[in-house]
Amino acid sequence: MVAAALAIRLVVVAFLFRELPDPAGHYERFGNEVGWIARSIALHRGFSSPFFPITGPTALLPPVYPYLLALIFKIFGIYTVKSALTILSLNSLFSALTCIPIYLAARVSLNARAALFAGWAWAIYPFAIYFSAGRVWEFSLTSLLLTTCFWLALTLHLRPRPARWLAFGLLYGLAGLSNPAVFSLFPVLLLLPLWRLYRAARPRFLAPLLRSGLFAALGLCAVLTPWTIRNYRTLHVLCPVRDCFWYEFWSANNGDTSNPTLAWTHPASNPDEMQLYQTQGETAYIAAKRVVAIDFFSHHRALFASLTARRIVYYWTGFWSFDPAFVRQEPFQLPNIFFCTSLTLLMLFGALNWGRRDPAAALAYLLAIAVFPIAYYVSHPLMDYRQPIEPEILILVVVGLRALKAALKSKFEAASEIRSSAQMAAQLGHPFAPSTTAFADSSGTEMGIHPS
Numbered sequence: 459m460v461a462a463a464l465a466i467r468l469v470v471v472a473f474l475f476r477e478l479p480d481p482a483g484h485y486e487r488f489g490n491e492v493g494w495i496a497r498s499i500a501l502h503r504g505f506s507s508p509f510f511p512i513t514g515p516t517a518l519l520p521p522v523y524p525y526l527l528a529l530i531f532k533i534f535g536i537y538t539v540k541s542a543l544t545i546l547s548l549n550s551l552f553s554a555l556t557c558i559p560i561y562l563a564a565r566v567s568l569n570a571r572a573a574l575f576a577g578w579a580w581a582i583y584p585f586a587i588y589f590s591a592g593r594v595w596e597f598s599l600t601s602l603l604l605t606t607c608f609w610l611a612l613t614l615h616l617r618p619r620p621a622r623w624l625a626f627g628l629l630y631g632l633a634g635l636s637n638p639a640v641f642s643l644f645p646v647l648l649l650l651p652l653w654r655l656y657r658a659a660r661p662r663f664l665a666p667l668l669r670s671g672l673f674a675a676l677g678l679c680a681v682l683t684p685w686t687i688r689n690y691r692t693l694h695v696l697c698p699v700r701d702c703f704w705y706e707f708w709s710a711n712n713g714d715t716s717n718p719t720l721a722w723t724h725p726a727s728n729p730d731e732m733q734l735y736q737t738q739g740e741t742a743y744i745a746a747k748r749v750v751a752i753d754f755f756s757h758h759r760a761l762f763a764s765l766t767a768r769r770i771v772y773y774w775t776g777f778w779s780f781d782p783a784f785v786r787q788e789p790f791q792l793p794n795i796f797f798c799t800s801l802t803l804l805m806l807f808g809a810l811n812w813g814r815r816d817p818a819a820a821l822a823y824l825l826a827i828a829v830f831p832i833a834y835y836v837s838h839p840l841m842d843y844r845q846p847i848e849p850e851i852l853i854l855v856v857v858g859l860r861a862l863k864a865a866l867k868s869k870f871e872a873a874s875e876i877r878s879s880a881q882m883a884a885q886l887g888h889p890f891a892p893s894t895t896a897f898a899d900s901s902g903t904e905m906g907i908h909p910s
Contacts, residue, residue, distance in 0.1 A: 459557045459574075463581035467550030470591035471543065478542035478594065484510040485537045488545075489594035490726060492524050493537070499528035500536050505688075509726050509735070515692045516740055517701040521685055522636040523596035545594055552598035553590035557581055559605040560849045566612045567819045568857070576849075576856045583852060584797070589845055596636050597845040603633035604640050605849040607647060612822060614651035614670075615658060623670045627677020634678070635685060638699040639833055640846055646825045648674055654818075693741055701740070704748035710769075710837045711754055711762055717787070718769060718778055719838055766835050773831055773839035774802040798841070805851055808858025826850045 478487040485493055491508040495516065498507040505525075508518045527545055534540035557577045564573035580586055590598040607630045614622060630647075633640050652667050659666075686698045695701050709723040725732040735743045755762055772778045776791065776798035785791060805827070812820040830847045831839070844851070 459561070459577045459581055460554045462578075463557055463586075464550055464554035466582065467553060467587055467591040468547060470587055471546045471550055474592050475542040475546050476539055478546075479537050479539055481537075486726070487594070488537060488542070489523075489527065491519055492527060492595060495519060495524040496527035496531055497536050499525060500531035509732065511732070511736065513736055514739070517689045517693055517695065517697060517699075518705075518740065519702075520596070520635050520638055520699045522632065523599060526599075527594070542594075546591055549590040549594075549598045552602045553586050554581070556586070556598070556602045556605055556849060559602070559609040560853065563605065563609040563612055563849075564853050564856070566609070567823070567853070572853075572856060572860065575860070576853045579852050579856055580849060583848070585841065585845070585848060589842065593842075595842070597842060600633060600637040600640065600846045601849060603629065603636055604643070604846045607633055607640075608822070608826070608850065611647035611651055615654040618651075618655055618666075618670055620670070620673050623673035624677045627674035627679075628681055629677075630674075631678045631681025634699060635681065637846060639830070639843070642829050642833060643826060644678065646829055647822070650822055650825075695741055701744055704751055705744050706837045708747040708751035708754070711751060711765060713754065713758070713761070715761075715765060715768075716779075716781070717784060718772055719840065769835050769837075769839040770831075773834060773844065775799045776841065794841075801851070801855055804858035804862070805854040806858070808854040808856070808861060811861040812854070812857050823850050823854055827854070 479485065480487050485497075487493075488496075494510055495505060495508050498512075499505060503512070504515060505521060506515045507513050508516045526548075527541075530541050530544050530548075531537075534544055557580050560580050561573045561577040564576040586598075586601075589595070607626065610622070610626045610629070614626060626648075630640070630644055634644075648671060652671055655670070656667055682698045686696070689695060689697050689701070693701065709720060710718070712720075712723065714720055714722075721727040723731065725735045734746075738746065768778065776794040778784060778788075778791070788794075809820065809824055809827070813824060826847050827850060831844070834840075834843050
């Protein structure tokens with residue numbers, strides 16, 4: 459499964475890696491801010507300059523992936539073809555390895571057969587292939603780390619040793635330093651195994667449960683503390699990972715509804731914003747955006763609610779607008795709408811079916827798709843930002859496909875049984891035998907008749 463997934467992705471890499479080193483766009487194909495920060499690290503300027511000009515220390519991005527790319531730059535050269543091949547191949551490996559925690563999580567929650575379907579579905583999943591083999595960003599690394607944490611959370615209550623809880627916290631902290639959006643799921647994935655442990659043991663004293671949760675929290679804090687200290691000492695802001703929330707909020711909520719991501723709000727695309735960023739400095743620039751964003755929210759709450767609703771729709775269907783200007787910018791919107799909407803419908807069908815049959819097993823998946831996207835509903839709801847929970851989405855899609863297959867098979871067998879009974883009664887000459895034509899409509903097609 460892993461080998462097949464990796465082979466597919468490496469084929470895509472072979473077609474795309476030479477396009478990354480593009481000096482005309484300041485090498486923005488190397489992940490934009492990720493590549494520019496990695497360049498700064500490789501040049502011994504520290505974690506700084508998230509845009510092409512040299513602008514000083516930053517906390518706009520989490521540290522794990524820029525440092526990984528910087529290591530590749532030091533070995534294979536800054537913005538070279540070899541570096542492009544290496545980083546895309548490494549992304550592909552991360553994505554292929556994600557088949558393992560997907561299989562393990564689905565096997566724990568469902569069964570081995572469903573786990574095989576889910577793992578192979580990830581191997582050929584178009585989004586997983588594209589975002590690992592074609593994009594320089596942390597998508598595939600975060601998916602691997604979060605899905606592994608998700609699987610651990612499903613099994614922590616089975617062997618509740620302190621070392622496993624500590625390892626869970628440490629690994630989750632690493633996932634958060636790759637993409638801090640995953641922190642929204644930490645309370646969910648911590649409380650679920652604690653709740654299951656409590657239900658299984660029913661201890662008279664809560665100390666063992668509190669101790670287990672404390673080990674996980676200590677592991678998380680141990681990973682985050684050094685970076686939090688670095689941010690405070692360097693930028694004089696208290697933020698565990700990154701400081702850009704209010705910039706992202708303003709960028710998505712400023713009165714312009716033409717696009718879910720507005721290029722003119724980005725310093726890398728707008729010289730005026732770049733000048734403000736350089737003149738004010740990162741901390742003051744984001745503080746100014748906070749004031750503007752809160753003012754917009756205070757005076758345009760109805761518009762904010764409308765935009766949030768549109769972002770929710772876009773996140774799950776890919777539809778934003780049929781305005782000709784937007785369609786020109788997004789020529790693949792229509793096929794993407796069909797694909798994303800189909801996935802969402804299957805996911806919802808699977809979630810409803812599984813939730814009715816086994817709500818305890820489905821709960822972790824339902825909470826993941828309910829909680830994780832909230833931050834993106836109020837900012838930027840791109841398909842890119844779904845990647846950390848795409849494995850859970852795909853498992854629910856597999857459940858939906860299996861439930862749909864079972865429902866169709868049941869209806870077909872019921873109709874066949876009724877038809878066979880009617881034909882047998884007619885052959886025996888039963889005086890009250892129904893005519894087989896009673897089970898066809900005027901066009902001659904069978905009607906769906908359900909036995910009581």
